[in-house]
Amino acid sequence: MKCEKYQKMISDRLDGELSWRKGKRLDRHLASCPLCRNYLAAQKTIQQEALRIGKADYHQAWWLQFEQVLQEKLRLAAGQPADNLTAKENRAGHNEEKEHKSKSKKWVLRPAVVRALSLVLVVAVAASFLIIYTRQGQPEELPLTMMLSYEESYLNLGQVLGEDEATAGDFINSLEESILEETMSDENGKVPLELEFDLPLNGYQEEINNLQIEKESLKEGL
Amino acid sequence: MRAEEDRQLIEQARQGEVEAFMMLAKEYEHQIFELTYHLTANREDAADLTQETFLHAFRAIKGFRGNSSFRTWLHRIAVNLSLNFLKKRRSQNSHFEDVDRLEEEGREKELETVRKMPSPEDSSLSQEFRTNLEKVIEELPPAYRATFSLVVLEEMSHQEAARIMGCSEKTVSWRMHEIRKRLKKKLQPFLA
Numbered sequence: 001m002k003c004e005k006y007q008k009m010i011s012d013r014l015d016g017e018l019s020w021r022k023g024k025r026l027d028r029h030l031a032s033c034p035l036c037r038n039y040l041a042a043q044k045t046i047q048q049e050a051l052r053i054g055k056a057d058y059h060q061a062w063w064l065q066f067e068q069v070l071q072e073k074l075r076l077a078a079g080q081p082a083d084n085l086t087a088k089e090n091r092a093g094h095n096e097e098k099e100h101k102s103k104s105k106k107w108v109l110r111p112a113v114v115r116a117l118s119l120v121l122v123v124a125v126a127a128s129f130l131i132i133y134t135r136q137g138q139p140e141e142l143p144l145t146m147m148l149s150y151e152e153s154y155l156n157l158g159q160v161l162g163e164d165e166a167t168a169g170d171f172i173n174s175l176e177e178s179i180l181e182e183t184m185s186d187e188n189g190k191v192p193l194e195l196e197f198d199l200p201l202n203g204y205q206e207e208i209n210n211l212q213i214e215k216e217s218l219k220e221g222l
Numbered sequence: 223m224r225a226e227e228d229r230q231l232i233e234q235a236r237q238g239e240v241e242a243f244m245m246l247a248k249e250y251e252h253q254i255f256e257l258t259y260h261l262t263a264n265r266e267d268a269a270d271l272t273q274e275t276f277l278h279a280f281r282a283i284k285g286f287r288g289n290s291s292f293r294t295w296l297h298r299i300a301v302n303l304s305l306n307f308l309k310k311r312r313s314q315n316s317h318f319e320d321v322d323r324l325e326e327e328g329r330e331k332e333l334e335t336v337r338k339m340p341s342p343e344d345s346s347l348s349q350e351f352r353t354n355l356e357k358v359i360e361e362l363p364p365a366y367r368a369t370f371s372l373v374v375l376e377e378m379s380h381q382e383a384a385r386i387m388g389c390s391e392k393t394v395s396w397r398m399h400e401i402r403k404r405l406k407k408k409l410q411p412f413l414a
Contacts, residue, residue, distance in 0.1 A: 015374075017380050039406065049351055051374070074277065
């Protein structure tokens with residue numbers, strides 16, 4: 001208990017906070033207490049070692065970059081035109097926009113997607129013609145307005161599918177399924193439409209293969 | 223002289239002059255970075271917190287009344303941001319969650335692990351000692367670590383550290399005593 005009090009004084013002394021009077025008392029105690037002398041020596045070692053650790057300085061170049069970023073942030077905070085940042089951000093934003101556009105363009109222009117969309121359109125148009133012209137006892141001509149309406153709908157559909165890869169994938173799958181169902185219910189047992197399933201899109205390859213297997217097994221089942 | 227220069231720059235920064243504030247930032251950035259690094263023990267976090275400190279200070283400089291020095295004020299912002307950051311990190315990191323429990327339950331076990339370490343040669347003792355010292359400092363509760371960083375590593379007086387920490391000088395003094403006792407206890411095997 002007595003030493004605890006002096007060890008607290010040792011701590012204050014190491015921080016340069018011990019008064020002259022208390023310092024005198026501590027010195028008297030240290031002269032007669034090996035335990036506290038040992039404590040002081042240990043604390044000095046710890047303090048010296050602590051001062052050697054944790055130096056995390058960086059090179060001048062790092063600091064220059066740090067200051068540049070900080071200055072740009074401060075300018076933004078001050079509502080000033082942060083030239084560097086604005087230019088960079090503009091460039092970055094512009095590039096990002098361009099990249100986004102080119103990505104979406106690229107996506108739309110992917111052969112697989114084009115083929116899928118064309119397929120959808122062809123199937124849809126062909127199905128509508130088949131439905132209308134093969135109706136028994138109703139060989140009436142398809143009105144032009146209806147044709148245009150169908151075409152417009154399919155174009156809209158194509159546009160929607162072109163904007164969302166996942167939806168397009170789901171749509172193609174469900175379309176394939178419905179066609180396969182249709183095939184199964186065909187009276188003649190023939191496949192009325194030969195569909196191309198071989199879409200060279202890597203992400204879908206496995207799924208496509210599965211579909212092909214399913215298609216084959218369905219054909220065999222028929 | 224420094225205080226006078228600071229005062230002029232602060233006045234200009236109050237008017238929204240970024241360049242003036244940048245001069246102040248350049249003067250203190252190393253100190254703030256060191257402090258945040260000591261508190262977080264992570265360079266990236268320290269860099270982010272240093273940026274945040276200056277940004278915070280710039281936004282709040284109109285409210286700086288000059289009751290304390292700019293350095294103290296800046297350090298206070300840095301400590302508060304760092305403690306908040308550590309609080310968040312602590313809730314995300316189970317290691318920090320266990321600090322208090324370790325205090326009570328695991329101290330003996332940890333000491334046992336340290337005791338079992340092979341006795342190193344004198345040449346490598348210092349490095350091993352420092353590694354363990356870093357570890358023990360890192361395991362201190364955030365407020366204690368901040369106090370230790372300010373007093374020992376930043377070499378601040380108890381009065382200045384108390385201002386930054388928002389506590390009394392006596393609290394700083396007691397915390398330092400407690401930290402030292404803990405450091406000695408945990409590092410005893412290397413101090414023989």
